[in-house]
Amino acid sequence: MSLLALLVAFLAQHAYPPKPRQPLMAFYGRMCLSAAKRLNAGDRNSGIVAWAALMTGVMVPAALLTALATAIHPFLLWLLDILVLYGTLRFLQTARELSAIEKLLREGDVAGASSRLAAWRGEAAAADDAGTIARLAAEQALREAHHGVFAPLFWYLVLPGPLGLILYPLALRAAQSWEHLVEPEERDFGWFAARAFRAIDWIPQRLTAFAFAVVGDFEDAIYCWRSQAEAWIDPEEGIVLASGAGALGVRLGDPISTDGALVVRPALGVGEGAREDALASLEGLLWRALALWLIVFLLQAALKLG
Numbered sequence: 001m002s003l004l005a006l007l008v009a010f011l012a013q014h015a016y017p018p019k020p021r022q023p024l025m026a027f028y029g030r031m032c033l034s035a036a037k038r039l040n041a042g043d044r045n046s047g048i049v050a051w052a053a054l055m056t057g058v059m060v061p062a063a064l065l066t067a068l069a070t071a072i073h074p075f076l077l078w079l080l081d082i083l084v085l086y087g088t089l090r091f092l093q094t095a096r097e098l099s100a101i102e103k104l105l106r107e108g109d110v111a112g113a114s115s116r117l118a119a120w121r122g123e124a125a126a127a128d129d130a131g132t133i134a135r136l137a138a139e140q141a142l143r144e145a146h147h148g149v150f151a152p153l154f155w156y157l158v159l160p161g162p163l164g165l166i167l168y169p170l171a172l173r174a175a176q177s178w179e180h181l182v183e184p185e186e187r188d189f190g191w192f193a194a195r196a197f198r199a200i201d202w203i204p205q206r207l208t209a210f211a212f213a214v215v216g217d218f219e220d221a222i223y224c225w226r227s228q229a230e231a232w233i234d235p236e237e238g239i240v241l242a243s244g245a246g247a248l249g250v251r252l253g254d255p256i257s258t259d260g261a262l263v264v265r266p267a268l269g270v271g272e273g274a275r276e277d278a279l280a281s282l283e284g285l286l287w288r289a290l291a292l293w294l295i296v297f298l299l300q301a302a303l304k305l306g
Contacts, residue, residue, distance in 0.1 A: 001078050002156065003297040009085035013092050024087035028173040031058060036178055040189045047189040051174060051196060058170055059163065066161035077161055084162035088169060090148030091290060094141055098283050101137045105130050105276035113137075134274045135252050138282050142212075142244040143237065145286050147172060150211065151204035153293050157300065168204075171197045198236060205236060208289075209243035215288035216247025220270050231266040238268070245269025248285060250278045 031054060039050035069076040097120045104113035113133050121140055147169075155164025175197035178190030213221035224246030225239055232238025232253070245252040245268040253268035274282075 001074070001301075002081070003294065003301050005078055005081040005085060006153075006156075006294070006297060009082050009089065010092065012082070012086050013089070017092065017096075018087065020093070022087050022090075024084070025169065025173070028058075028170045029177065031170070032174045032177045035174075036189070042189055044188045044191045047178065048192045050178075050189070051193050054174055055167075055170070059167065062163055062166050066163060070161070081162050081165075084165045085156075088148075088152055088165045090144055091286070094144040094148060095283055095286065098137060098141045098279055098286075101133065102276050102279035102283075105134060105279070131273050131275060132256050134276055134279055135254065136256070137279060138245075138248075138250070138274045139241055139252055141279075141282055141286065142241050145289070146205065146208045146240045150208045150289065150293060151201060153297075154204040154207055155200075157296070168200060171200050201236065205239050209239045211289045211292050212240075212243045212247040212285065215292055216244075216285050217249050218247075220249060221246035224269055228266065228268050232268065233265065242268045244282075244285070245274075248274075248278060248281055250274040250281075 035050045035054045035057075039046050039053065066077065066080065069080050097116070101113050101116050101120075104110075104116060110128065110130055110133065113130070114128065117133055117137050117140070121136070152165050152168045155168045156162070158164050159167065171193070174193040175190065178193045209221070209225050213225070221243045224242040228242040229235055229238035232241060241252060248269065249271050251267055251269045251271055251273045253265045254273060255262050255264050257263070
């Protein structure tokens with residue numbers, strides 16, 4: 001049933017594309033901001049209390065709804081799974097953005113590609129050359145594929161019903177918002193949320209990196225993962241980006257110019273810097289990685305039937 005729910009959700013997203021700001025993600029954001037507003041005392045203890053309250057306030061009702069749907073009829077649980085999958089997964093959105101930026105770069109519309117990338121990232125791209133835009137777009141696609149598709153799918157496999165699909169993005173949203181949306185002197189408030197998310201994401205990150213290696217250049221992906229990830233700005237994120245770059249056989253990272261200042265970033269991957277043709281290759285890599293996950297769900301269904 002999980003595989004069928006996943007396929008139906010993808011078909012629904014294809015027929016009726018979700019808004020860029022998905023309502024479910026917006027709800028998680030409001031819950032995080034509300035918890036921070038009410039409980040933020042600027043220290044680690046208040047951050048622990050707020051994280052526990054946030055998770056309890058969202059996960060307990062979700063668990064009760066899941067149990068109720070299961071008790072009434074398994075079909076209701078299946079429909080619930082589809083609704084949450086539809087509101088959570090961002091694979092088709094990622095593929096569309098990647099394809100649109102590649103098309104603009106091929107047409108020579110660097111300004112248009114930069115604007116599209118800025119809207120996708122939610123911050124100014126600050127890039128005026130095709131190579132930088134291609135690198136940043138590839139990094140964003142790898143990041144989105146992990147956070148918006150493969151990591152939620154792992155937790156969908158692990159927890160019953162849609163609970164895993166709710167747990168992962170909620171924990172991600174808390175870690176991101178409580179790190180960046182509070183005053184600098186109150187950063188301790190987000191300390192626990194960041195570490196809790198790191199624990200939740202530890203296995204999915206490595207599975208995503210391994211999936212990229214399996215469907216791409218295996219040796220280069222593993223080499224880049226082991227030798228380059230630690231040097232990245234965020235070593236945990238570096239696992240996904242380095243493996244993806246190695247699987248593609250291109251170089252990501254590298255210094256970029258932002259508002260006239262040079263931002264030093266280590267290189268990720270091998271070979272030449274990513275250009276627009278690498279974005280098409282990356283889209284194919286992501287589709288193959290998704291197919292690998294679908295095979296995992298198929299095997300799960302076969303084991304249940306057996």
